[in-house]
Amino acid sequence: MRLILAGATGLVGRHVLARALADPRVTHVVAPTRRPLPAHPNLDAPLVDFDALPADAAWWRADAVICALGTTMKTAGSRDAFRRVDHDYPLAIADLARRHGTPVYVLNSAMGADAQSRVFYNRVKGELESALRTRGFASLTLVRPGLIGGDRDERRLGETLATHLLRTLHPLLPRKWRINPAERIADALLDAALDPPAGVHVVASDALV
Ligand SMILES: NC(=O)c1ccc[n+]([C@@H]2O[C@H](COP(=O)([O-])OP(=O)(O)OC[C@H]3O[C@@H](n4cnc5c(N)ncnc54)[C@H](OP(=O)(O)O)[C@@H]3O)[C@@H](O)[C@H]2O)c1
Numbered sequence: 001m002r003l004i005l006a007g008a009t010g011l012v013g014r015h016v017l018a019r020a021l022a023d024p025r026v027t028h029v030v031a032p033t034r035r036p037l038p039a040h041p042n043l044d045a046p047l048v049d050f051d052a053l054p055a056d057a058a059w060w061r062a063d064a065v066i067c068a069l070g071t072t073m074k075t076a077g078s079r080d081a082f083r084r085v086d087h088d089y090p091l092a093i094a095d096l097a098r099r100h101g102t103p104v105y106v107l108n109s110a111m112g113a114d115a116q117s118r119v120f121y122n123r124v125k126g127e128l129e130s131a132l133r134t135r136g137f138a139s140l141t142l143v144r145p146g147l148i149g150g151d152r153d154e155r156r157l158g159e160t161l162a163t164h165l166l167r168t169l170h171p172l173l174p175r176k177w178r179i180n181p182a183e184r185i186a187d188a189l190l191d192a193a194l195d196p197p198a199g200v201h202v203v204a205s206d207a208l209v
Contacts, residue, residue, distance in 0.1 A: 001025060001026055001027060001062075001063040001064065001193075001194065002027060002028045002029075002030070002061075002062040002063050003020055003026055003028070003029045003030070003062060003063065003064055003065075003066065003193060004029075004030050004031075004032075004059065004060070004062045004064070004065040004066070004093070004097060004102065005017060005020065005029055005030070005031045005065075005066050005068070006031075006032060006065065006066070006067045006068065006069050006089070006090065006093050007067060007068035007069040007070065007108070008029075008031035008033055008037060008045070008068075009033055009035060009037065010068055010069070010070070011148060011150045011151075011152055011182045012068040012108050012148065012150075012182045012185050012186055012189070013031075013068040013069075014182075015150075015182050015183050015185075015186035016066055016068060016186040016189055016190055017029065017031060017037070017043075019186055019187070019190050020190060021040050021042055021043060023190070023194070025194055026042070026194070027042065028042055028043075028044070029042060029043050029044070030043075030044045030045075030046070030059040030062065031043060031044070031045045032045070032046050032047075032048040032050075032053070032093075033045055033046075033047060033048070034047065034048065034049075034050065035047070044059060046059070050085075050089045050092075051084075053092055053093070053096060055096055055099075058100075060096045060097050060099070060100035060102065061097075061100040061101050061102060062097065062102045063102065063103070063104060063193075064102065064103075064104035064105070064106060064139075064193035064194075064196065065093060065094065065097045065102055065104065065105045065106065065193075066106045066108075066189045066190070066193050067090045067093060067094075067105070067106070067107050067108060068108040068189065069085060069086070069089050069090055069093075069108075070085060070086050070108070071085040071086060072156065073120075073121070074156075075154075079120060082120075082121075082124065083124050086124050086125065086128065087124050087127060087128045087131075090107065090128055090132075091128060091131050091132070094132055094135055094137075095135065098135050098136065098137065103137060103138040103139065103196075104137060104138060104139045104140075104192075104193060104196040105132060105135070105137045105139070105140050105141075106140075106141045106143065106189050106192045106193050106196075107128070107129070107132060107140075107141070107142050107143065108143055108145070108185060108189060109125050109128070109129055109142045109143060109144045110122070110125045110144055110145065110146075111144045111145060111146040111176070111204070111205045112125070112144075113125035113126040113128075113129050113142070113144055114126040115127045115129070115130045129142050133200055138196070138198065139192070139196030139197055139198060139199065139201070140199070140200045140201070141189075141192035141196070141197065141200075141201045141202075141203060142200070142201070142202045142203070143185060143188050143189055143192070143203040143208070144202060144203065144204055144205060145180035145185050145205050145208050146176065146177060146178070146179070146180055146205040146208075147159065147162050147163060147166060147179050147180065148179075148180055148181075148182055148185065149163065149179040149180060149181045149182060150181060150182035150183070163179060166178065166179050167179065174206070175205075175206035175209050176204065176205045176206040177205075178205075178206075178209045179209070180205055180208040180209060181208075181209075184208045184209065185208055188203050188207065188208060
């Protein structure tokens with residue numbers, strides 16, 4: 001199968017990419033990025049401007065898209081900038097892939113995604129999910145992790161503190177509040193791309209521990 005992977009340089013995306021390139025069922029990965037990836041015979045990693053994605057590129061026609069794009073409010077610097085990365089880019093990718101005939105979309109969303117939420121982050125995630133539901137994919141999977149576990153290059157104080165807290169409380173916590181390792185999320189994303197369930201499918205955090 002041919003896979004489009006957005007966010008291949010991120011914590012979850014890196015694990016998806018490694019798994020996809022090691023999986024004999026995946027014949028080709030296209031990973032549009034804004035910085036280069038190490039070469040691999042089965043990988044095409046075009047450098048793109050996410051504000052001006054190449055609408056006519058032949059590689060939009062694939063068997064599935066996995067999207068693990070995202071930023072933080074701190075890095076983005078404003079609500080508008082955050083929304084551009086966490087909502088507009090994933091939706092633009094969905095629309096281009098769909099227009100070129102790609103039938104399957106798998107989103108790394110977030111626990112609490114809710115278009116009606118009063119929390120901005122949850123609302124943006126929920127609005128993206130709602131918009132994707134209207135795009136007519138034969139299979140749409142929304143993977144909703146809680147706190148993601150794994151090694152980041154970037155320091156995120158809030159997430160580090162939350163990780164320590166959740167690790168300490170781990171035996172007492174219900175499954176849905178436990179840390180979701182990036183590897184487990186990557187497995188769920190790739191499974192849904194390789195064996196897509198018909199219609200809309202949600203994978204909750206308690207399935208990602
Ligand atoms: N952190 C958590 O605990 C948590 C919990 C639940 C859900 N999530 C969500 O899960 C998803 C994946 O998370 P993650 O931790 O793997 O993300 P991450 O490590 O921050 O990686 C994000 C990816 O998005 C790309 N990206 C960011 N800003 C961009 C921009 N302006 N233009 C183009 N690409 C951009 C990054 O590319 P570069 O490498 O070029 O920056 C990277 O490939 C995100 O949507 C996040 O909101 C996170």
